[in-house]
Each structure stands twice: as structure tokens, then as C-alpha cells.
Amino acid sequence: MKITNPTILEAQEKMTKAEQALQRELGNIRAGRANASLLNRITVEYYGAPTPLNQMAQISVPEARVLMVTPYDKTSLNDIEHALMASDLGIAPMNDGSAIRLVIPQLTEERRKELAKQVKSVSENGKIAVRNVRRDMMDSLKKAQKNGDLTEDELRDLEDQAQKVTDASIKNIDAITAEKEKEVLEG
Structure with a gap:
């Protein structure tokens, strides 16, 4: 299906950004495996300026289950x-x-279930963001129809595209x- 309506294209772009934000957010959830994205939000005071660790x-x-940080x-x-040490990682660094070296501890079954719930919660926030984009897109399309820019048939077609x-x-x-939940539960 080729989409040409600018409103739907813009909404599709925003939805893609919401998916990417969800992936970044899920990358911060520790799943018992070493993953470099765990350190993405760590900043280091370097020559008086906070600098992201992954740039240093x-x-x-x-x-x-080991992350190695080589400055x-x-x-x-x-x-x-x-x-x-000051971060909320809860992993003691070995210099x-x-x-x-950061050794990621094995997760308990209880902790895995907690993390799976957290994954679901973050996922639901992503879905809410997508639904909000859809609502804004529908409002914009209805406004265009009200202004006479779209016929009712065009509006219906665009609403179908928007839903797809x-x-x-x-x-x-x-x-x-599902991929992140599998990663969390299997460890």
C-alpha cells in the first residue's frame, strides 16, 4: 500500500519514532545478559563537563554476562x-x-517476572504514544474534510489507511x- 497523504506520512514517521523510543527504553532494562546499551545513559564528569560514557x-x-569498558x-x-558506582546499575565495577569489567549477575526467577512486567508497562506506553498519534491524525483528517479539502469517500479511504x-x-x-520478554525470561 503506497501512502501519499502528508498527514498519514507524518503520522507514520511519528509512529516509527515511537517504536524506536520503545527499543531504546527496553535496551535499558537489564536482562541478565551483557548489553552495551545498559551504559547509554551513564555520564562521566570529564574535565568539568558531563560526557556520555560511550563517547569516552x-x-x-x-x-x-560481562561488559568491558576500555577508556x-x-x-x-x-x-x-x-x-x-554512582549510577543506578547496581553492578560493582572491577578496575x-x-x-x-562489569559482571552482570544472574537474575532470579522473581526478578525476571518483575522485569517482564516492566517490559509490558514500557510497551503499553509505546502503544499509547502510537494511539495518540493516530487520534491526532484522525482529527486532522476530519478537520480537512470539514474545511472541504476532502470528500467523505476520501476521508473514509484515508481513515482506513490510517488504521492500517x-x-x-x-x-x-x-x-x-515479545523479543525483549523472551530475552528477560530466558536470561
Whole structure:
């Protein structure tokens, strides 16, 4: 289905952004596996300025449950270690003098279920964002019809297209959520 209406194209773009935001948000949920995105929101005080950790160091995953942070500037190692300790990660960094290792602990079954609920909650927020975009799009289309820019038949066709775009986005969100839930529950 080729979409040409600018209102629907704009809404589709916003829905895609909502899906991407959901993926970023879910990336911050620790699933018992090492994932470099866990450190995305960590900032380090570097020469007096808060600097994102991923701009100061290489973050790698040498083993399934180990994150290795190798700073580009070795003098920043202690600053990075302090930032990791001060963060809400709940993982003690191990400094070996040239890199920092973060060993992600195995999750308990209870914690996995809590995280699965959190994933569902974040997912529902993503769906709400998509539905809000759909509502705004429908309002805009109805306003255009009221102003005489669209006939009733055109409005109906565009509303069908809008619903198809919304359904596709919700389906994507469900797929993203199912993948993350599987990751969390299997560890």
C-alpha cells in the first residue's frame, strides 16, 4: 500500500519514532545478559563537563554476562569507575588498571517476572504514544474534510489507511516486546 497523504506520512514517521523510543527504553532494562546499551545513559564528569560514557570509552561484551569498558584516555579510568558506582546499575565495577569489567549477575526467577512486567508497562506506553498519534491524525483528517479539502469517500479511504498504519505499528511494538520478554525470561 503506497501512502501519499502528508498527514498519514507524518503520522507514520511519528509512529516509527515511537517504536524506536520503545527499543531504546527496553535496551535499558537489564536482562541478565551483557548489553552495551545498559551504559547509554551513564555520564562521566570529564574535565568539568558531563560526557556520555560511550563517547569516552569502547564498550565491548567479551563474555555473555560481562561488559568491558576500555577508556580511550587511560587517565579517565577512575572518573569512569566513580560514575559507574554512582549510577543506578547496581553492578560493582572491577578496575584492572587499563579497563573496567562489569559482571552482570544472574537474575532470579522473581526478578525476571518483575522485569517482564516492566517490559509490558514500557510497551503499553509505546502503544499509547502510537494511539495518540493516530487520534491526532484522525482529527486532522476530519478537520480537512470539514474545511472541504476532502470528500467523505476520501476521508473514509484515508481513515482506513490510517488504521492500517496504526495496526502495523502496534504489531511492530508487540514483536519488539515479545523479543525483549523472551530475552528477560530466558536470561
